[in-house]
Amino acid sequence: MAALIDSHCHLDFAAFDEDRAEMLMRAHQVGVTHFVVPGVTQKQWPRLRELQKRYQNWHIAFGLHPYFIEQHEENHLEMLSQQLHEGGAVAVGEIGLDATCPDISKQKELLKAQLKLAAEFELPVILHHRKTLDEMLKMVKQAGIEHGVVHAFSGSQQQAEHWIEQGFKLGVGGVITYDRANKTRTTISKVPLQSLLLETDSPDMPMCGKQGERNEPAYITRALDALYELREEPRDQVRAALWQNTLQLFKIG
């Protein structure tokens, strides 16, 4: 049976400071052996590198996340370029546009600059979206970016197809464990298996039944079970594809 990789989790967040080693052990116990940990603010990047050295199989990325728009300063882009130059990053992320966060024009400016850096360093991007899927696709096309993942994808089948045509993968996690997420569940059941990545977004986006609790990579099996139910392929094939798709996108291994 193929191992599992959590393709999107914030294991550097303070929410795991008390029990990081135990949390990783629980993940290993259910077969999650690798993690992609995106960066969200300039202040947090050094810690991400430090933790990566301490734990096994952390694959890290650097980016300026729209949630923290008020913390990003102009020289952070230059510092991002330096981080990427230093090496060790599997992607530029987490970056994106969030219509529920302030200052959308500053968000766009930052996203544009970070897409440019991804192109320059030939790295895939990890994209965050909220009510911005179509807008962001335009920017991605303009920047000529053809590799990346739309993290926590929720959208129509047509939107999914447009992103897949652009060369993107769709991140699948807690969302599909909720019955009410009908549109997304239907979309995920129909897109090519090669376009899916499995993720938790820990410590956020709790699985159904765990609302209000901290999320962690060990719970990824719930999203996987939901995915097994949605897909027609045999379980082994789904599991192996999720592993392969992630390794391929981030050039791991």
Ligand SMILES: [Zn+2]
């Ligand atoms: Zn995230």
